[in-house]
Amino acid sequence: MGAGCSSGVCPSRKSDKLKNSKIIFVVGGPGSGKGTQCEKIVERYGFTHLSSGDLLRAEVSSGSERGKQLAAIMEKGELVPLDTILNMIKEAMIAKASTSKGFLIDGYPREVRQGEEFEKKIGAPCLLLYIDAKAETMLMRLIKRGETSGRSDDTAQTIKNRLELYYKATEPVIAYYQGRGIVRKINAEGSVDEVFSQVANAIESLQ
Numbered sequence: 001m002g003a004g005c006s007s008g009v010c011p012s013r014k015s016d017k018l019k020n021s022k023i024i025f026v027v028g029g030p031g032s033g034k035g036t037q038c039e040k041i042v043e044r045y046g047f048t049h050l051s052s053g054d055l056l057r058a059e060v061s062s063g064s065e066r067g068k069q070l071a072a073i074m075e076k077g078e079l080v081p082l083d084t085i086l087n088m089i090k091e092a093m094i095a096k097a098s099t100s101k102g103f104l105i106d107g108y109p110r111e112v113r114q115g116e117e118f119e120k121k122i123g124a125p126c127l128l129l130y131i132d133a134k135a136e137t138m139l140m141r142l143i144k145r146g147e148t149s150g151r152s153d154d155t156a157q158t159i160k161n162r163l164e165l166y167y168k169a170t171e172p173v174i175a176y177y178q179g180r181g182i183v184r185k186i187n188a189e190g191s192v193d194e195v196f197s198q199v200a201n202a203i204e205s206l207q
C-alpha cells in the first residue's frame with residue numbers, strides 16, 4: 001500500500017470514516033475505457049467503483065431540480081461545479097466506507113483543482129491509473145457506444161467538446177500526480193483483456 005493510503009494523519013475536515021481508505025484515481029479521456037476496466041477490477045479485486053459520471057446521471061434520472069441543471073451542463077460536455085461532484089463522491093464513499101476494500105474513483109479529478117480539493121476533504125490517492133487511448137480510438141468507441149447507450153453526450157458535437165476539454169483541463173492532472181510518483185500509464189489501444197492485464201499489474205503492485 002502506498003504512503004498516501006495509510007498515513008493515519010486525519011485533519012478534522014476529513015471524514016474519520018475514510019481516513020484509512022485505499023483510494024485509486026482512474027483518469028483518461030472520454031471513451032478510453034475507464035468504466036470497462038473498473039468493472040473488471042471490481043470483479044477480480046472487489047474494490048468499490050464510484051464513477052463521477054454515473055453519480056451525476058443518477059441525479060439527473062431522479063428528476064430533481066439539481067438534476068435538471070446538471071443535465072444541461074452534461075449535454076454540452078462541460079464540467080459540473082467542483083463542490084457538487086466532490087460532495088456527491090464523498091457521500092457515496094462514506095456510505096460504503098465500513099465495507100469497502102478500496103475505492104476506484106473513475107472520472108475524477110477532471111482538473112488539478114479537483115484533485116487538490118479531494119485531498120483536503122477526503123484523502124490522498126495511492127495510485128492514479130492513466131487510461132491512455134488515441135483521440136481517434138476514443139472517438140470511434142464513443143460513436144459506437146452512442147448507438148445504444150442513450151447517453152445525451154454520446155453525440156458527435158458533444159464528443160468533440162469532451163475531447164477538447166479533456167486535453168485542456170484533465171491532461172495536466174496526469175503531470176501533477178506524476179510528480180508524486182503514483183501514476184501508472186496504461187496503453188488502452190488493445191483489447192479489453194490486453195488492457196486489463198496491465199491494469200492488474202498496477203493494482204497488484206500496491207499489495
Ligand SMILES: Nc1ncnc2c1ncn2[C@@H]1O[C@H](COP(=O)(O)OP(=O)(O)OP(=O)(O)O)[C@@H](O)[C@H]1O
Pocket residue numbers: 028029030031032033034035036037053107141142144145188189190191192193195
Ligand atoms: N479495450 C477496448 N477495446 C474496444 N472497445 C472498448 C475497450 N474498452 C472499452 N471499450 C468500449 O468503448 C466504449 C467506452 O468505454 P467506457 O464506457 O468504459 O469508457 P469511459 O472511459 O468510461 O468513457 P466515459 O468517459 O465516456 O464514461 C464502450 O462501448 C466499451 O464497451
Ligand SMILES: Nc1ncnc2c1ncn2[C@H]1C[C@H](O)[C@@H](COP(=O)(O)O)O1
Pocket residue numbers: 030051052053054056074077078079080081085106107108109110114153162
Ligand atoms: N469530475 C467531474 N467534474 C465535473 N464534471 C464531471 C465530472 N465527472 C463527470 N462530469 C460530468 C461532465 C462529463 O462530461 C459528464 C459525463 O462524465 P463521464 O465520466 O464521461 O461519465 O459528467
Ligand SMILES: [Mg+2]
Pocket residue numbers: 034035051053
Ligand atoms: Mg465511464
